[in-house]
Amino acid sequence: MAGAYWEHFAHDADVGVRGIGPTREAAFEQGGLALMHAIGDPSRVEPREMVEIACEAPDDALLFVDWLNALVFEVATRGMLFARFEVQIDDHRLVGRAWGEPIDPARDDLAVEVKGATYTGLAVRSDPERGWVAQCVVDV
Amino acid sequence: MDITQLERISDVEWRIPATGAMRVPGTIYADEELIRAMDDKVREQVSNVATLPGIVKASYALPDAHWGYGFPIGGVAAFDPDQDGVISAGGVGFDISCGVRTMLTGVPRAELEPIKDRVADALFRAVPAGLGSTGEIRLDDDEMTAMLDGGARWAVARGYGEPGDLARIEEGGRARDARPEFVSSRARQRQRGQMGTLGSGNHYLEVQEVVDIIDPDVAAAFGLRQGEVVITIHCGSRGLGHQIGTEFLREMTIAAEAAGIRLPERELACAPIRSEVGQRYLGAMRAGINCALANRQIIGHLAREAFADVFPNAKMPLLFDVSHNTCKEETHAIDGRPRRLFVHRKGATRAFGPGHPALPEDLRPFGQPVLIGGSMGTESWVLVGTRESEAHAFSSAVHGAGRSMSRHQAVRQWQGRQLIDQLRTQGIVIRSHSTRGVAEEAPGAYKDVGAVVVVAERAGLARRVARLKPLISIKG
Numbered sequence: 001m002a003g004a005y006w007e008h009f010a011h012d013a014d015v016g017v018r019g020i021g022p023t024r025e026a027a028f029e030q031g032g033l034a035l036m037h038a039i040g041d042p043s044r045v046e047p048r049e050m051v052e053i054a055c056e057a058p059d060d061a062l063l064f065v066d067w068l069n070a071l072v073f074e075v076a077t078r079g080m081l082f083a084r085f086e087v088q089i090d091d092h093r094l095v096g097r098a099w100g101e102p103i104d105p106a107r108d109d110l111a112v113e114v115k116g117a118t119y120t121g122l123a124v125r126s127d128p129e130r131g132w133v134a135q136c137v138v139d140v
Numbered sequence: 141m142d143i144t145q146l147e148r149i150s151d152v153e154w155r156i157p158a159t160g161a162m163r164v165p166g167t168i169y170a171d172e173e174l175i176r177a178m179d180d181k182v183r184e185q186v187s188n189v190a191t192l193p194g195i196v197k198a199s200y201a202l203p204d205a206h207w208g209y210g211f212p213i214g215g216v217a218a219f220d221p222d223q224d225g226v227i228s229a230g231g232v233g234f235d236i237s238c239g240v241r242t243m244l245t246g247v248p249r250a251e252l253e254p255i256k257d258r259v260a261d262a263l264f265r266a267v268p269a270g271l272g273s274t275g276e277i278r279l280d281d282d283e284m285t286a287m288l289d290g291g292a293r294w295a296v297a298r299g300y301g302e303p304g305d306l307a308r309i310e311e312g313g314r315a316r317d318a319r320p321e322f323v324s325s326r327a328r329q330r331q332r333g334q335m336g337t338l339g340s341g342n343h344y345l346e347v348q349e350v351v352d353i354i355d356p357d358v359a360a361a362f363g364l365r366q367g368e369v370v371i372t373i374h375c376g377s378r379g380l381g382h383q384i385g386t387e388f389l390r391e392m393t394i395a396a397e398a399a400g401i402r403l404p405e406r407e408l409a410c411a412p413i414r415s416e417v418g419q420r421y422l423g424a425m426r427a428g429i430n431c432a433l434a435n436r437q438i439i440g441h442l443a444r445e446a447f448a449d450v451f452p453n454a455k456m457p458l459l460f461d462v463s464h465n466t467c468k469e470e471t472h473a474i475d476g477r478p479r480r481l482f483v484h485r486k487g488a489t490r491a492f493g494p495g496h497p498a499l500p501e502d503l504r505p506f507g508q509p510v511l512i513g514g515s516m517g518t519e520s521w522v523l524v525g526t527r528e529s530e531a532h533a534f535s536s537a538v539h540g541a542g543r544s545m546s547r548h549q550a551v552r553q554w555q556g557r558q559l560i561d562q563l564r565t566q567g568i569v570i571r572s573h574s575t576r577g578v579a580e581e582a583p584g585a586y587k588d589v590g591a592v593v594v595v596a597e598r599a600g601l602a603r604r605v606a607r608l609k610p611l612i613s614i615k616g
Contacts, residue, residue, distance in 0.1 A: 008548050010549070011207075012206050012542070012546065014547075015547055039271065040576075062393070072382075072386075073326060073330060077332075105573050105574070109574075109576055110340075111271075112340045112574075112580065113339060115235060116385060120407060139209070139233075139382075140547070
């Protein structure tokens with residue numbers, strides 16, 4: 001089984017974000033990174049400041065969208081880009097931490113603002129080869 | 141799209157017969173080339189929308205239709221509240237009342253050309269754009285509420301723009317019956333630093349030349365003269381609108397599932413217009429419309445000030461301001477009888493024809509200006525609404541051409557810096573905070589908007605008036 005990683009998948013007007021990992025939590029963390037890579041380049045960002053996130057949803061898929069939308073909100077209101085995540089999920093309750101620093105247009109290779117995570121292409125599932133996959137399209 | 145299952149009504153109209161759970165047929169306005177290029181998902185989404193309660197006449201897709209969220213982008217659907225009609229957060233989208241406004245300048249291109257960089261720099265300094273940018277305007281809670289209720293009217297009263305602007309904005313610049321109390325504190329918080337900002341992605345402020353006049357009479361009525369320059373702004377309701385869309389999409393999805401309603405797609409999340417959540421969304425969405433109208437009014441004012449620094453004698457009246465992600469309560473004739481309907485236009489522009497009472501008196505004989513955005517390297521269009529458009533898709537027209545490739549593919553194919561240099565050789569000056577963003581918005585990543593507007597005209601949705609070419613493009 002492969003380790004944890006993120007990827008983007010094609011969508012006409014917007015961006016598909018996908019997190020893959022050995023656990024559901026790891027897939028969510030990688031999904032967060034995929035989101036950040038749609039916005040800019042988090043590899044250039046130092047994980048200096050920590051923000052806590054909590055959300056709860058009726059199922060895993062809605063929880064993943066809630067998680068991403070919580071990150072979108074924090075990026076928009078704090079003006080930060082995040083480079084590292086830790087997620088704990090108990091049933092359908094998520095407690096997360098995101099580390100990053102204030103956005104610097106000169107440093108961060110910014111692309112676009114994310115309006116919100118959508119229910120298009122939405123799936124959270126276990127995969128025999130990859131472990132867990134969490135994905136959706138985000139509206140930019 | 142596989143068109144073998146469609147009925148060909150004409151060269152530019154195709155029908156999806158009502159089958160299964162569809163309450164009405166689907167209608168796609170496109171020529172054969174455009175419809176074959178559409179994803180099969182467009183047909184699926186048009187059919188899904190046709191299953192929603194209270195839908196009237198048909199579920200429509202316009203010539204620029206592409207795969208969207210629940211509704212196709214370029215989709216139109218109207219619902220009757222007296223028939224348990226629904227309102228859908230997915231049918232409006234995340235950027236509530238995203239739209240376009242165009243201001244005339246009266247300045248000939250020849251006068252602008254020698255100082256184009258100076259004008260570009262002035263506009264780039266004046267209008268905050270791009271991720272992380274913030275405006276100088278900070279609204280406390282009471283002022284935020286006033287803005288959400290007053291829209292562009294609020295902005296004019298605060299000194300942004302002229303009272304004469306309001307007649308040239310849909311609904312006179314203010315969506316009535318907005319309910320700011322239904323806009324969450326998170327949505328307000330997300331808007332705090334974003335009043336008067338352009339955003340990013342496909343949003344822009346452009347200085348454009350009127351290069352072709354197709355309908356001289358209507359162009360004259362609109363004040364469009366060949367060789368003169370206009371300023372066009374494309375943006376929406378910013379973080380507040382996005383947050384409203386996010387929250388109500390979630391609430392409607394969960395409520396529908398809890399009520400045992402099977403949605404073909406989660407993004408079709410909807411609620412009866414007369415339900416409690418339907419009314420809350422309607423009120424919040426109208427507040428979102430007002431936020432977008434206020435935002436474009438402020439940006440228009442900032443652009444006017446910056447342009448006036450360079451051209452102090454330029455009068456800059458507003459031609460018109462249109463929105464293309466809304467649900468509006470309108471009266472339409474159905475089988476000869478007027479009916480009050482809630483018309484969702486998702487990536488579609490209202491296009492009232494001549495004589496419509498909602499139009500300002502001086503434009504009423506001609507019809508509503510319909511402003512169609514293109515890509516930064518190609519062209520944009522001014523169209524005019526037609527009388528026959530009401531019978532086609534509730535007086536709706538296209539909003540743009542849509543993308544032909546993903547953002548991911550675009551950045552692999554183009555480099556922002558090289559693109560900026562290449563566009564300069566074509567006479568187009570770009571100012572952007574993001575070279576990666578410029579690559580994602582490469583002209584080659586978009587479909588041919590010229591082909592789309594020709595088909596829109598052939599289908600009777602709107603008529604071409606003038607073609608515009610970009611000279612300066614400010615991007616986020």
